Amino acid sequence: MKKLLLVVLTVFCQTLWGQTIQNVKVVGATTSPAEVPPGATFLVSFDAKNFKCPETKFKIDFIQTGSLAVVSSSTITASPASLVMPSNAPQNKLYQIKVSSVRPAECRVDPLATGNLLTVRAVGPATPPTLPDSIEASPGVVTVLGVDETKFNPAEVQVTLNLTGAQFSNDPTDLSTYINGDFVPTKNLSITPNSISFGLSLKEGFNNFFFHTVDKQGLGIEGTYKLWSGSQSLVVNAINQANNPVNDASVKVVLSDDEIVVAEGKTVNGSVVFPNIPNRTLIVTASTSDNLFGVAGTVGGAGVTVRLTPIKTPNPINNNDFSLGTQGWDIGTAPVTIIPHQEANAQQFSITASNQDMKVSTAGEGPQNVSRTFITKKGTKNVTVRYQFITSEVPGGYFGSQYNDYYSIAIRSEKGKANQSEQKTMNGLGLGAFEYSSGATAFRELSLPVSVEGDVVHIDAEVANVADGLYDSYIVIDFVEERQVTITKKKLIDPDRTHTLSHLSIDNHSYFEGFVPVYGQITVEGPAEDKITSLQLQVYQGQTLINSANLHETAQSILFQTFGEDEKVEITTNRLLFNLPSRAPLNADGQVLLKLRVETEKSTQAVSVDYGSFANMMLARNLPRYSTDDDANEGGDMWGLPSMITYVSSLPANWSYNDISNMNGNVFPPHGSHRDGLDIDGYFAGYNARNAAVAQQFIDFLKTPAGSDAQAIFVAFEKTPTDTFWQTIKDATVNGSPVTNIIQRDMGHTTHFHLRKRPAAQANLVALNKKVRARQAARQQESSQVVNIYPNPASLSQSSINIKVNAIPNAIVEAEVLNLFGYSLKKLSGRSTSGEVNLMLNVDNRSIAPGMYLIKIHVPGKPVETKRLVVTD
The missing domain is CATH 2.60.40 (Immunoglobulin-like)
Structure with missing residues (x-):
């Protein structure tokens, strides 16, 4: 029995020794014990190759000898560990570093606990205190060619950066380009002292394009551009009330998500084609020199027909405030009600206006519209429409979805031959524009200058359901007013x-x-x-x-x-x-x-x-700062987007900060960025050494959840064999991506680093949660009817389109074809036999041109059903 016990103990001791943490050392140390300056950051490495369980962790305790006070304690999953010698460490003071393993409960191979000790000495001058850089950005001025924030950009672009006042670095690796926060490679790169040219692939839809490079002194040059790109072509047809093509009409296509993005053209033989269109909701307006005007909505490359109409004959009834109900207004078949005025924070905008509003509702898919034409009184300088948009899509949970309902308000004058219009979608307004519980915006105003001698004014108001006929939207008109003050x-x-x-x-x-x-x-x-x-x-x-x-x-x-x-x-x-x-x-x-x-x-x-x-923007509070200068003369320097302020709270506890953005953002000298509340300068003890240990701290940070949300980090270093910071990062990867995609050279950051957070994703459609997806599926099922249109999409090569409708025998079924502006183009009817009716829609190049159309189906005893038809070339 004794011999057997001895054998067991021997095996256990050998196993323990084989798994003890070995070779604990300070990276780069040439003395024993290792000597580290006060305030410096250093790396401690160890050999843990014999540990078998991937879940095993290692605790690093930095202890002051004598008092046994713990300077710092951290837990890591792999060697090396980054430590900072206290800045107030006395000369020749000894410290111990204890490295121990922590075995997870499910691990049976590794020992419960092992450890090893290392001694270091505080020797040498303290790391200099940090000071803000006097120069951060290059003195050069860069202009960007090849992309345009106000246009629809092609998927493949050739970007040129032109620089005056400085010269570019000739190192191609100094240029970094990002789309929506992700590093993207360039193509066909060409560099001269004052120009950089490169090819770039844009994504379908929204692109937050950010670039960073440096000049010959290593100082930063950067820019951010919000670009929209698409691969589709949009055909716009313009017709008049007689369904004849309108030539030389001025057509404007506006992206509903970002209204500064516009394409303009003139019709030839009644049509015009726009390239590079993304699959997003678009508002199309068309006008002529003789004051014909029309508006329509469409999605992506689905063609659209815009019907242009003249100013109607003035109605003499004085009812711009709805005190007489709907008299004097052309409401057609639109669902209209007169309601009491309701407004949060109501103020007196017109003493003459009654306290009644007109509410125009959608009715199924497609637009509903009303209009008003009248003669202004002499002395009137402008005509103003006050209105409000309400959509039940918002409280219904469909903001950001394809159910992107819209409204349009347009004002035209006869004498001035002028017009003003506003067309906006739910998504384009942004969720912050709505009171969530009601789906209502604030009341808005649209005004048009008119002749003071008296003028004929025509007003069109429209609201449309997009993608289906459920969840109604409304345009509420408070009043139309003739004003002398503007x-x-x-x-x-x-x-x-x-x-x-x-x-x-x-x-x-x-x-x-x-x-x-x-x-x-x-x-x-x-x-x-x-x-x-x-x-x-x-x-x-x-x-x-x-x-x-x-x-x-x-x-x-x-x-x-x-x-x-x-x-x-x-x-x-x-x-x-x-x-x-x-x-x-x-x-x-x-x-x-x-x-x-x-x-x-x-x-x-x-x-x-x-x-x-x-x-x-909001103010970051209670953050540790490395500079006492808070730019009070500019309203403070710690303003950021709320998401940025939340993000900063998740950054490492040993970091201190300065400079997010000035009050109201915008230009922030001497920085080249810090304009939009997404940038922050940082510092941690030992950063100024910018050595291998500092590089490892950044690599460790990039492995954290907060690090994955960092778009770029700018640090001063040289791409040379003797620069240990560069040698540490140049081949390192995090999650399979090169660290150098994130950590960039910028010699304006010698005493602090610069971190830029990824911009918030602007998805093409909202990421719907399970509850919303379930509602959406039920919604689609609810809106489906036994109506078949084929072929759909159809092309002009087909002579006819079949509309098949289930109905009781002998029932008269009616169908009406409308464009997206709500104008009727054709009407069909037929009698059901054997429970169905087939209606044939003849295709021609005048009333049915390439584009998107709505077909309203009326079956006796059932609600009107609206279906969508797409016609291509």
Whole structure:
């Protein structure tokens, strides 16, 4: 028995020795014990190759000898570990590093615990304290050719960067390009001292394009561009009321997701083709020099026919405020009701207007529209329509989906032959534009200048269900008003008094005595003897007024006087206009709507003008800072998008920070970026060494969830054999991708690094959760009827299209073909035999051209059903 016991103990000791943590050492140390300067970052490596369980972890305790005080403690899954010698460590002070293993419960191979000790000595001068760089960005100015934020870009583009005031680095690896936060390779790269040219593949739909390179001094050059690209072609046909082609019509295609993206062209033989169209909702308008006008909606490359109509004969009934119900309005078959006016934060916009509104509803798939034509009174300077969009798609959970309902408001004048229109979709407005529970936006206004001698004005209002006929949407018209007071020019400027407003900072703060100063220029026109008594900047979230400011007293002395002989007052140079008071932040990314509201002494009307929508920023609080300069003269430097502020809280605990964005974002000297609330400068003890240990810290960070959301990190290093930072990262990978896709050389970051967060994904369609997908499936089933249209899609090569409808015997079935603007093109009818009827739609190049159409089916005893038909070439 004794001999057997001895054998067992011998085997156990050998197993334990084989799995002890071995070869613990400081990477690069040449002395024993290793000597590390106070404040420096260093790496400790160890041999753990004999540990068999992948779940085994290793605890690293950094201990002060004598007192046994723990300097730091961390748990890692693999060698090496990154440690920082205390910056206040006394000279020649000894420290011990204990490396121990932690065996998971399910592991039976590794021992319960093993360990090893290493001694290090604090020797040498302390790492210098960090200071902000005096120069961060290149002095050069870059211009970008080959892509356009305001156009539909092709899938394959050739981008050219032209540089003045500096010269590009000739190292091709210094250029990095990113699409939607992901590193993407370039093609056909060509570099000269003042130009870089490269090919780039854009994604279908939205592309957040970011590039970074350096000049010959290694200083950063970068830019961000929001690009839309597509692979489809859109054919637009323009016809008049007689279904004849309209030549030389001006056609404009607007992307509903981003209304600055526009394509324009002229019709030839009644049609025009637009390339590079993404599969998104588009609003198409067409007009002529003799004031014909039309609008239609479509999706992607599905063609569309726009019917252009003239201004109708004026109706003499005076009913712009609906005090007489619908009299004087052409409502056709649209579902219209007169309802009491309802508005959160209601203000008096018109003393003359009644307290009734007209509500136009969708009815199945496709558009419903109403119109009004009247003659203005002499002295009227403009005509304004005040309205609100409501969609049950929002509370129904379909924001971001293909059920992208839209509205259109258009105003035309006869004498001026002018027009103004606004077409917006649910997704294009953004979720922040709606009160979620009701799906309602704030009331908006659209105005058109008219002849003061009296003019004929025509108004069209339309609302449309997209993709199916469920979840109705509405356009609510508050009133149409003839106004003598109007805001004709407006421009709002950031606190730096130079750059146009691009974001809005909303948070409690003490900068500028607790205000967000808004500078700018403004012109208001009105009758000679009248004068302004109130001018206000208002901030809306959805339909809720969340902040406002009156015109600053220094500007009041200029604007609050009679309009005079030229009938206008104006400020034409940048001056302080408003001081918005600080208030609680909005804790989610979104947009707020800015309005300007003016009242005058003699007018019975308050004029409200939409200025635009802006992304909201909030202030990062309680973050450790490595610089005491907070740019108070610019309103602070820690403003970011709410998602960025949340992200920063997940970054490593030993990091300190500076500079996200200035108040309201935008240009932030001396930085080349930090404009949109997604960039931050950082520092950690030992960073200034920028050695292998610092590089390893960044590699370890990129392996974390927060690291996976980093788009780029800029660090000063040289791509040489002696630069240990470069040698550590140049072949390293994280999740199969090169670390050098993220960590970039930028010599403006010697005493701090720069991290850019990935932008929020802008998906083509919302990522619906299971509950919403279930609702969507039920919705599609609910909307399906026993109606078959074939072929569908159809082409002009077919002579006819068959519409097959199930119905009781002898029932008269009617079908009406409409374009997406709701105009009737053809009507069909037939009698059911044997439970079905076949209606034949003849195809021709006049009324049925390539495009998308709606077919309304009416079966006795059943609701009207709407189906979609696509006709191609």
